[in-house]
Amino acid sequence: MSGITLPVLIEVVRGTTVESRHRGAAVVMDRHGKVVWSLGDPELVMFPRSAIKPIQAALVMAESGAMAAFGVSRKELALACSSHNGQPMHVEPVLAWLDRLGLSPTDLECGRQDPGLASDMHALYRAGGEAGPEHNNCSGKHSGFLTICRHMGVDPKGYLDPEHPTQAAVCRTMAEMCGVDLARADLGTDGCGVPSIAMPLHALALGMARLADPAALADARAKAGRAIVEAMAAHPLMVAGTDRACSALLESGRGRYVVKGGAEGVYAGAWPEKGYGIALKIEDGAGRAAEIAMTHILRRIGALDDEAWSGLSEWATRPQRNWVGTRTGEIRATNALL
Amino acid sequence: MSGITLPVLIEVVRGTTVESRHRGAAVVMDRHGKVVWSLGDPELVMFPRSAIKPIQAALVMAESGAMAAFGVSRKELALACSSHNGQPMHVEPVLAWLDRLGLSPTDLECGRQDPGLASDMHALYRAGGEAGPEHNNCSGKHSGFLTICRHMGVDPKGYLDPEHPTQAAVCRTMAEMCGVDLARADLGTDGCGVPSIAMPLHALALGMARLADPAALADARAKAGRAIVEAMAAHPLMVAGTDRACSALLESGRGRYVVKGGAEGVYAGAWPEKGYGIALKIEDGAGRAAEIAMTHILRRIGALDDEAWSGLSEWATRPQRNWVGTRTGEIRATNALL
Numbered sequence: 001m002s003g004i005t006l007p008v009l010i011e012v013v014r015g016t017t018v019e020s021r022h023r024g025a026a027v028v029m030d031r032h033g034k035v036v037w038s039l040g041d042p043e044l045v046m047f048p049r050s051a052i053k054p055i056q057a058a059l060v061m062a063e064s065g066a067m068a069a070f071g072v073s074r075k076e077l078a079l080a081c082s083s084h085n086g087q088p089m090h091v092e093p094v095l096a097w098l099d100r101l102g103l104s105p106t107d108l109e110c111g112r113q114d115p116g117l118a119s120d121m122h123a124l125y126r127a128g129g130e131a132g133p134e135h136n137n138c139s140g141k142h143s144g145f146l147t148i149c150r151h152m153g154v155d156p157k158g159y160l161d162p163e164h165p166t167q168a169a170v171c172r173t174m175a176e177m178c179g180v181d182l183a184r185a186d187l188g189t190d191g192c193g194v195p196s197i198a199m200p201l202h203a204l205a206l207g208m209a210r211l212a213d214p215a216a217l218a219d220a221r222a223k224a225g226r227a228i229v230e231a232m233a234a235h236p237l238m239v240a241g242t243d244r245a246c247s248a249l250l251e252s253g254r255g256r257y258v259v260k261g262g263a264e265g266v267y268a269g270a271w272p273e274k275g276y277g278i279a280l281k282i283e284d285g286a287g288r289a290a291e292i293a294m295t296h297i298l299r300r301i302g303a304l305d306d307e308a309w310s311g312l313s314e315w316a317t318r319p320q321r322n323w324v325g326t327r328t329g330e331i332r333a334t335n336a337l338l
Numbered sequence: 339m340s341g342i343t344l345p346v347l348i349e350v351v352r353g354t355t356v357e358s359r360h361r362g363a364a365v366v367m368d369r370h371g372k373v374v375w376s377l378g379d380p381e382l383v384m385f386p387r388s389a390i391k392p393i394q395a396a397l398v399m400a401e402s403g404a405m406a407a408f409g410v411s412r413k414e415l416a417l418a419c420s421s422h423n424g425q426p427m428h429v430e431p432v433l434a435w436l437d438r439l440g441l442s443p444t445d446l447e448c449g450r451q452d453p454g455l456a457s458d459m460h461a462l463y464r465a466g467g468e469a470g471p472e473h474n475n476c477s478g479k480h481s482g483f484l485t486i487c488r489h490m491g492v493d494p495k496g497y498l499d500p501e502h503p504t505q506a507a508v509c510r511t512m513a514e515m516c517g518v519d520l521a522r523a524d525l526g527t528d529g530c531g532v533p534s535i536a537m538p539l540h541a542l543a544l545g546m547a548r549l550a551d552p553a554a555l556a557d558a559r560a561k562a563g564r565a566i567v568e569a570m571a572a573h574p575l576m577v578a579g580t581d582r583a584c585s586a587l588l589e590s591g592r593g594r595y596v597v598k599g600g601a602e603g604v605y606a607g608a609w610p611e612k613g614y615g616i617a618l619k620i621e622d623g624a625g626r627a628a629e630i631a632m633t634h635i636l637r638r639i640g641a642l643d644d645e646a647w648s649g650l651s652e653w654a655t656r657p658q659r660n661w662v663g664t665r666t667g668e669i670r671a672t673n674a675l676l
Contacts (some may be wrong), residue, residue: 004614005343012602012623015526019385020602020623023361102442111661114456136661165619187352198355217622218403259415284622285350285358314606323474328527 004041007336009282010289014329015045022289024265026280029205030303031213033179036276037301039336042202047188048195049167049262050138054145054270055177055207056194057144060170062224066151070101074227078146078235079140079215081228081260085116085241086135093238094139096206101143101150108133109160109273110142110192114278117242138192146192160193167208171195178207178290191263201279208309212257212270229272232258245291245315249298252308259294261287271303288331292318296337342379345674346625347620352667360627362603364618366639367543369551370518374638375615378676380540384619385526386516388421388476392566392608393515393545394532395482398508400562401639404489412565416573418479418485419598423454423579425472431576438474438568439488444562445513446471447498448480448530455580476530480575483508483532484660500529509533511559512553529601539617540608546615550595550608551596567610570596583629583653587636590646597629597632599625603633626669630656634675 005023012020035042042252058080067077076097085088098104113136115121119260125133133139142159148166150157159166175182178199186198211229214222232239236250239260249259257271265282267290280299282289295315298304304312318331343361363378373380394483395411396418399405405415415437422428436442445547449472453459462469464639471477486504487494497504513520516537524536549567551562570577574588577598595609603620616635632652636642642650656669 005339009676012535014385015524015536017385017526019384019526020621022622032563045355047352047355110664111663113661116346118452121459122463122468125460126466128464130460186355188355188357189660189664191660191666193662193664195350198357199352244376283358283572284360284624284627286622286624322527322529324447324531325449326527326531328529331554 006040006044006335007285009039009336010189010331011334012244012331013133014331022286023282023283024289024293025201026278026284026293027205028276028278028297029202030275031206031209031216031277032083033202034208035202042200044201044206044281045198046085046201047190047196047198047264048204049264050280051260051262051266051268052140052174052204052207053081053083054172054232054258054260055211056170057148058228059146059177059224060173061144063153063173064148066147069151070098070147071149074231075235075238076140076143077228077231078238081232082140082142082239083137083246083261084140084238085121085244086113086131086137087115087117087241090140090239090241091134094134094143096133097143097250098146099147099256099303103146104133104157105132107146108136108139108142108263109154110136110138113137116217135193142192155231157210160185162195162269167194171197174207177210178203191279198332202279205277206217208268208270208279209275210277212272212277213275228269229258232260240258243294248312248315249277252304254308257298257303258299262292263287265290267291269294269298274300289316291315292333293337300337317333342636344378344382344621347377347631347674349672350667350669357393360624360656361621361625362619362631363539363621364631364635365540365543366614366616366635367540367547368613369487369544369547370552371544373540380543380580381537382619383536383540384539384604385534385536385602385605387528387604388543388601388604389544389598389604389606389617390512390542391419391421391479392570392596392598393512393549395479396407396566397559397562398511399482400510400565401487402486402507403488404486406453407489408485409637410435410485413570413573414481415565415569416421416576418482419570420478420539420577421584421599422478422576423458423582424445424451424469424475425453425455425458425577425579428478428579429472432472432481435481436484439484441484441494443470445484445494446477446480447660448474448476451475452624474530478524478531489567499532500525505532512545515548518539521642531555543615543617546606546608546617547613548615550610550615551613567596567608570598584632586650587633590650592646595641597623597636599628599632601625603628605629607632614639621655626656629653630669630671631675634671638675
């Protein structure tokens with residue numbers, strides 16, 4: 001733990017009283033590693049979790065030629081970057097993609113997870129169904145891993161293992177993009193079973209800056225990076241889903257920037273116009289704070305124009321309601337973000 | 339916000355790296371308001387949320403004679419203090435209690451909520467049912483409010499309103515127990531629709547100390563307080579349910595102390611043997627941190643004997659697993675609590 005006390009970025013208000021507070025750190029960087037803007041401690045060590053998905057399975061799949069070889073669409077590329085709601089709009093294309101690979105949901109090793117929206121979940125069980133790995137929020141990324149396995153001609157079984165050729169290639173790529181020494185980094189296991197690489201917050205920002213401005217990358221990787229940004233921007237709902245900050249932010253960007261959230265209060269972004277990468281971590285891991293903070297950071301650094309900003313008011317200050325729908329308060333940014 | 343930076347009490351570990359941190363404040367107090375032990379800032383203003391349930395509907399119901407008049411059992415008194423899982427073991431007695439009052443779930447104004455355990459929720463929808471207000475984690479407390487309404491002979495409709503005779507009596511009682519000036523306090527609306535009174539953390543500890551050592555209270559209230567402690571201790575599973583820290587802590591206490599958690603990282607406890615009240619608030623509102631911190635505070639102040647402590651190992655350090663059951667890390671106390 002660094003000696004720096006992180007500032008309070010987000011506060012939770014009930015009535016007129018602040019009842020909870022979220023601290024965090026954020027850094028905006030260019031591909032040379034120059035810090036453009038920061039809050040708190042950019043050296044904070046964290047796991048990027050799902051915020052790194054754009055430079056995980058998706059990047060290797062696009063760069064290696066696996067994407068072209070298996071006719072992976074732009075929509076499927078966006079799904080490979082997603083932490084989705086498990087809505088029919090996500091599950092159906094995942095099933096079709098697996099089928100095209102000659103595989104099935106039983107080949108996904110991410111585990112079963114209920115759909116994210118209560119209405120979908122109720123409908124699933126009411127119809128006598130049950131959640132499978134295809135509903136898991138990571139099933140798009142795992143379909144990406146399986147596509148790489150097929151392209152490499154390796155047995156997909158055990159593709160989560162850091163030693164498996166697919167996972168080894170993916171870890172190497174993430175480490176290269178973020179400038180992390182894989183031999184010295186702590187490898188944690190993510191919620192969906194794959195390795196997550198511990199790194200300072202600025203390393204995630206650097207990886208995203210290289211996605212935003214891939215000019216210095218090798219041709220195949222640069223091309224892959226551009227395709228990923230385009231795919232996420234073109235299919236906001238594929239990356240998260242209905243009523244999700246990540247999709248709302250992607251939509252509001254109209255292609256100007258992309259963002260991706262992860263568990264434990266992590267958020268990452270890439271702004272190609274400026275060549276900036278963005279990384280954010282809420283100290284306590286709260287996603288409710290990260291999404292509001294990311295909205296304000298985009299505004300603060302100038303990525304959100306007035307039109308985009310006004311369309312995001314419900315994500316800039318989040319009204320809170322109780323079980324019967326009465327407004328009880330709000331979650332809002334502190335002066336540190338304004 | 340006070341100027342005191344709260345200490346990190348709990349850390350979330352993945353691999354060998356701390357990925358998230360939770361700060362908090364705690365205070366242990368006797369009924370005279372003497373601070374026995376504290377961490378962080380006892381002046382921190384918070385909403386006690388559901389942690390105050392033992393001195394909310396339950397206390398007024400028992401003190402006013404409503405409990406005796408309507409033959410409310412000790413198990414039902416525990417339910418009136420509960421934030422339950424909406425398991426059949428909770429829902430069935432709530433329905434029977436309402437029926438005895440001549441009322442039905444439509445009289446509960448807490449709103450619908452899915453059962454807390456995935457298995458119950460799946461079974462409910464698979465059977466073609468749907469969640470009602472009786473499944474709401476607060477339905478026991480609301481049955482308590484309705485019992486008070488019946489005893490007062492007032493129309494239950496609108497019983498959530500601070501001006502309703504039932505709610506006014508309950509707010510007055512909570513404020514008296516905690517030494518709060520109701521005329522000056524911020525009244526927030528809780529998740530289940532009733533008022534929650536903003537107060538410093540030490541005020542919640544004082545209220546719980548008066549429950550732990552009711553000697554100076556008026557006879558009827560002292561008797562009611564003792565009945566509540568006995569009921570919670572006798573029915574740990576009624577207060578929360580399967581796989582819940584609150585029930586595990588109550589069971590481990592074997593009647594020596596009682597505890598109750600609330601939303602936004604609040605926990606309260608009463609230890610009659612010493613006459614101590616305990617109040618804890620996690621700065622960011624995380625329940626996962628509050629339950630581990632409470633376990634350690636009980637150990638630290640001597641309320642947990644060796645046998646109880648060894649039975650609570652999974653709540654003292656909480657293993658973390660991913661969707662396929664692989665251990666990914668743990669949530670544990672920092673030195674501040676050891």
